[in-house]
Amino acid sequence: MPLHVNLYHEVQRQELARRRDPLRLGMLAVLVVAIGFVANYFVALGRSHSIGTQYSGLEDEWSSIEPKAKEAKARQEELNGEIAASDAMVKSVDGRFYWAPVLDEILKAVPRSVQLTHVGADAPGDDKAINSVLTISGISSAPEPRKEAEAVRTAIDSRLGSKFKHVASVFKALDDSDQIVMLDGRRLPTASFTMEFQIQVRDPIVVAQPAARKARAEAAE
Amino acid sequence: MKLEQAQIKKIGLSVAVLAVLLYVYFAFLLGPLQQAVHNQTSGIASLEPQIADAKKQISKTAELEKQAPQATAFLNNLKNSIPDGAPIAWFPPKMADFFRSHGIGKCTTHLISESADPMPGFRKLVWSVDVPKAEFIPLGVAISSLENEEPLLNILNVSIDAAREDAQYQHATLILSTLVKS
Numbered sequence: 001m002p003l004h005v006n007l008y009h010e011v012q013r014q015e016l017a018r019r020r021d022p023l024r025l026g027m028l029a030v031l032v033v034a035i036g037f038v039a040n041y042f043v044a045l046g047r048s049h050s051i052g053t054q055y056s057g058l059e060d061e062w063s064s065i066e067p068k069a070k071e072a073k074a075r076q077e078e079l080n081g082e083i084a085a086s087d088a089m090v091k092s093v094d095g096r097f098y099w100a101p102v103l104d105e106i107l108k109a110v111p112r113s114v115q116l117t118h119v120g121a122d123a124p125g126d127d128k129a130i131n132s133v134l135t136i137s138g139i140s141s142a143p144e145p146r147k148e149a150e151a152v153r154t155a156i157d158s159r160l161g162s163k164f165k166h167v168a169s170v171f172k173a174l175d176d177s178d179q180i181v182m183l184d185g186r187r188l189p190t191a192s193f194t195m196e197f198q199i200q201v202r203d204p205i206v207v208a209q210p211a212a213r214k215a216r217a218e219a220a221e
Numbered sequence: 222m223k224l225e226q227a228q229i230k231k232i233g234l235s236v237a238v239l240a241v242l243l244y245v246y247f248a249f250l251l252g253p254l255q256q257a258v259h260n261q262t263s264g265i266a267s268l269e270p271q272i273a274d275a276k277k278q279i280s281k282t283a284e285l286e287k288q289a290p291q292a293t294a295f296l297n298n299l300k301n302s303i304p305d306g307a308p309i310a311w312f313p314p315k316m317a318d319f320f321r322s323h324g325i326g327k328c329t330t331h332l333i334s335e336s337a338d339p340m341p342g343f344r345k346l347v348w349s350v351d352v353p354k355a356e357f358i359p360l361g362v363a364i365s366s367l368e369n370e371e372p373l374l375n376i377l378n379v380s381i382d383a384a385r386e387d388a389q390y391q392h393a394t395l396i397l398s399t400l401v402k403s
Binding site: 021022023025026027029030033034037040041044045047048051052054055058059061062065066068069072073075076079080081082083085086087088089090092093096097098099100103104107115116117118119120121122123 | 224228231232234235236238239242243246250251254255257258261262264265268269271272274275276278279281282283285286289292293294295296299340341342357358360361362364365368372373375376377378379380381382383388
């Protein structure tokens with residue numbers, strides 16, 4: 001077996017020591033980590049750029065759309081105001097009290113033997129008022145003039161009652177008169193009358209009771 | 222394997238360099254970038270619904286703009302039907318012409334009061350219309366026509382009395398309100 005003498009073992013040991021130098025290895029590790037960080041940073045930068053582009057696009061869109069939206073909102077309020085005013089006007093026109101049907105019913109209910117001397121009527125004062133007041137004065141002529149006046153009151157009450165929600169009528173005055181009238185060749189006694197009709201033309205506005213009062217009222221019942 | 226003193230120092234130095242690298246990377250590079258991304262993401266999250274709402278508002282108003290002419294046509298027609306000028310100049314002649322067209326020759330109209338109406342752009346005027354001589358049926362027909370032809374007019378009070386000199390005729394007084402442009 002030949003004798004082998006390694007004359008470079010010193011050189012090789014130094015080379016090995018250089019390769020296993022902790023500082024060198026540490027710097028290599030730091031370099032690898034740094035390269036990884038740089039790669040990660042660029043990925044993050046790319047993502048950030050994409051989000052930034054999207055954000056600036058949205059900002060541009062918002063800055064162009066915001067004044068239009070404000071203008072649209074103001075216009076919407078203006079249009080809503082106009083529509084509400086128009087609706088209120090329609091309601092006001094439709095909610096008027098019409099006199100012609102009342103006069104028509106009076107005309108149909110009054111017979112020849114009764115002469116009206118006065119018809120007066122007030123429409124409901126405002127939106128909250130529900131009653132209209134009708135006052136009728138006249139002279140009835142019949143063998144029993146009081147009965148005739150009552151028949152007229154009943155007839156008007158009935159006719160108006162079929163048209164309106166509720167009608168309440170009373171005689172304010174009913175007096176026999178000294179006057180005698182000629183009707184169809186007959187001499188008839190007369191009675192003068194004044195009658196009042198309370199005509200309910202719309203439903204009352206129901207105001208909700210506060211909860212506490214409602215509960216007390218229920219407890220009292 | 223036993224480490225030499227010099228090797229321990231070198232390892233320590235490497236660890237220190239790595240720590241500095243980590244600090245610099247997270248504190249000065251990745252940290253601000255992530256903060257910016259976070260800010261932009263939350264900005265997007267708040268802008269997107271705002272833009273959607275704005276678009277909805279614009280389309281809603283456009284839709285309303287289409288419907289508005291039809292919805293306000295009644296009010297506009299009423300406004301256009303009111304003559305220009307002082308009502309005291311045109312309303313009494315209008316009433317006289319109206320009753321004359323219904324066979325009632327004479328009527329006088331007086332202004333009683335004037336006030337602001339809750340309806341914006343309108344004033345409320347209350348008038349007294351005196352019809353000294355009219356038969357009941359033509360008067361009723363005239364009142365009916367007046368109510369139907371004049372939507373801005375509201376008859377507040379009707380008073381009809383038998384004429385003393387001629388039982389065939391009645392004397393009527395109407396208290397009515399009407400709206401005019403303010």
